[in-house]
Amino acid sequence: MTFDPFNELAGGSALRFDEGQQDDYCLPVASHSPETERLDYLHDVYKYHAGNVPDEVAKLLSDGNQRRILDVGCGTGKWALEMVEAFPDIHITGVDLYHPPITAFPSNFHFEIHDVTKGQEYADDTFDVVHARDLHAGMPEYHVMLVECIRVLRPGGYLLLKEIEWVPKLLDGGDAEQRFPAICERTFRNALSERFLDPLVGINLESYIDNVPGLVDIQYSRHMVPMTPWSDDPILNYTGQMTRMAMAILGGTIRVMLLDHGEPNPDNRYKAGIEELKDLTGQPIWYFGSIIARKQGELRDSEGTTDQYAEEMMTEEEET
Template identity: 30%
Template sequence: MAVQYSRRPPSSSFDSDSHDMNRAPGNYREREPPSDDDDAASDMSEDLVEIPSEDIPDYFQERGGRLFHSHGASPYPLPVDAEEQQRQNGLNTLLRRLIGDFSVGPVGEVLADALGEQRRVLDLGTGTGQWVLDMARDFPRARFYGVDIVPIATRYPPHNVQFEMHDIKEAFRFDSASIDFVHARMISMAIRDYGALLPEIARVLRRGGLFVSSEWGRRPIMVDGSDLAVRAPHTSEFFTAVRETLRERRGIHTVAPGIPRLLDDSGCFVNIVPRRYYMPIGDWHTDPELRELGREYREMVELYARSMRAVLIEGRWAADADALIEGYIQETWRVRGMVSVYYTVHARRV
């Protein structure tokens, strides 16, 4: 069941865009009538219901002073509170600077206007929805759908954007061959079997439609090829603990480097183009732009490490969680040459 967010402002003074789930939400009003594009009626699916604002707190639970989703079937382990949303929005900006655009692949070609056709984009695990909102400004004639297991995206999206609640492990509500571009960024901790997701992505994509996957590697590397365990032992230990706890307690495996192979094995995609980007951690780089990028990214790394405490305290490293986190953060300041690897791949639907 997908759950639609309201597009019209509520009568209450509550501002959901603040993402403060500790405040009491105001009431949503009825959604606006659909716009007059040729496919707008499809947004009024029978499978969509609007979330009453008083029910929004039911989608969250508090643990250890942090706010998490309450969707029992989802393995996603990180908080969804204001601090984590700050990290997501910060990463959105930094990744655009790193890759030079909002996405890799022939996005402009796929979303180019075509007579009698409405271009559609589906963003999986949309989070705060910032990527969708940025893209919707660049492509105002396309329609964008952002789906996530919690309602943390804005309640007041522009006319060509709709946010919905949906668990991406389940079948999408969209008709077969109805989507031009499926975007999946940093969803690997929300699913246990990435390969099982690909047939459903292929189903909703039109022939020649674009799929883009972007995932962080599960641990940093040293840019000069030296051994991370030697150069940054606390960092290496932190990520070993994270990786093993995710596997043991959540059934989440490292998948980023293997996604191109999964796409090929599915038989649903062609023109598979993988690429790696290297994000500096800290201000050690000789290039001024990358030095600034690394300095800002280090702030996101610290937020990530502190959010990961929720993972570490579930497993056999629970007693050492705080020491692991602080050791990693300290090495991001002291150790020069660490980079995070950002794996992207784009492919076309057969």
């Protein structure tokens, strides 16, 4: 870590602009430190609570075929890097608004700059797995995004989703808003709504997926995560530490967005949240939702090899 989020402001970054218009993603880019660290902390939380992929997908990716994966909004690229190491026969295409903080890409991890709010730039039935995580802060048409993910998914392929619920609670009982009011403040959720974003995608994830045609074998799960390291369980203790650090950073990363929303002094609100995190008692928790689903149809062996696919992607990149 290059800074201490409990003793200095994380700073945030200016709202981005795309073709003269303010874009919908309201947080700093993944390569902007300390946002890189915040996203990597959350990656570990997701991995330890739900795994990088479920068992049935791991089995598919280990079947000896050259499986193709689309990582929508790949962020820092940590999930993709761990995946290509664990499953050497796969090829991942990661897409995001800005380049991830990776200096050298493995041969089976290809990155493209692409605004997925404008649709996917891929042909129908291209990928064996589509992975998307924490897109609610930049996806005004979440339903449309899901439809596009299914379009580019091959019949029988898997869709994997994870989304945060922005509603802290107390496992040990009591009113969370009274116990830590600054952390529970709804200004951030209101600012997301003002930008035509749904801050409750995580809570509504099951209903979103139920309203998308073309999916079968839908599995929805809800995962409880400690907000601080209050648990004696080693995994829960670790994810509580990761959550606490991620939340400390978040207060700074949303600073500019809150100013844009009309918040007169976001720094004071940020400092109040930090003070609560320093002395947060009891058993505070948060949740995230997870979806595993398959596209209708039977998944066949992938055509071509990883090397062939990488060459195709490089050729397309050169032509554009």
